[in-house]
Amino acid sequence: MEVWAAQMNLIERSARTVLDAYSSLPNRNDYAVVFDIDDTLISVRGFGITPIMNLYRYAQELGFFVVIVTARANGPGSQDYTLRQLTEYDISHPRLLYLRPSHDHPDSFKTGARLHVQDHHKKQVIMSLGDSKCDVGDFGGIGFLLPRI
Numbered sequence: 001m002e003v004w005a006a007q008m009n010l011i012e013r014s015a016r017t018v019l020d021a022y023s024s025l026p027n028r029n030d031y032a033v034v035f036d037i038d039d040t041l042i043s044v045r046g047f048g049i050t051p052i053m054n055l056y057r058y059a060q061e062l063g064f065f066v067v068i069v070t071a072r073a074n075g076p077g078s079q080d081y082t083l084r085q086l087t088e089y090d091i092s093h094p095r096l097l098y099l100r101p102s103h104d105h106p107d108s109f110k111t112g113a114r115l116h117v118q119d120h121h122k123k124q125v126i127m128s129l130g131d132s133k134c135d136v137g138d139f140g141g142i143g144f145l146l147p148r149i
């Protein structure tokens with residue numbers, strides 16, 4: 001747990017450096033930062049992951065286009081549930097929230113969601129963060145693959 005917490009703090013610091021560097025570009029709203037939820041912003045053990053929540057807020061404060069892509073299955077009420085949970089953890093809502101259609105495989109869904117941010121919403125994804133390999137990669141910019149506890 002201690003090593004994990006230390007690593008999360010290091011990742012927060014590194015990722016802030018990247019965001020600071022990108023901040024010199026005009027129109028930060030044209031650049032997206034993509035977060036996963038489970039074991040990224042919120043531990044499945046039921047606590048908020050402070051360094052990543054702070055990074056999320058920092059990206060929003062700087063004016064980047066903050067997106068959440070989660071492999072939680074999209075069913076009746078699941079979007080409302082997820083938005084309520086974000087509010088409970090004092091995580092303000094993202095500009096876009098992608099929930100996985102239940103027939104989609106998480107890998108192709110997450111890559112497809114990032115491509116959708118790029119091609120449909122015309123935002124370049126500069127950074128993506130998550131605890132699964134599919135959270136980083138194609139159309140994800142600089143990827144931070146987070147350690148699990």
Ligand SMILES: [Mg+2]
Binds near residue numbers: 038039
């Ligand atoms: Mg996850």
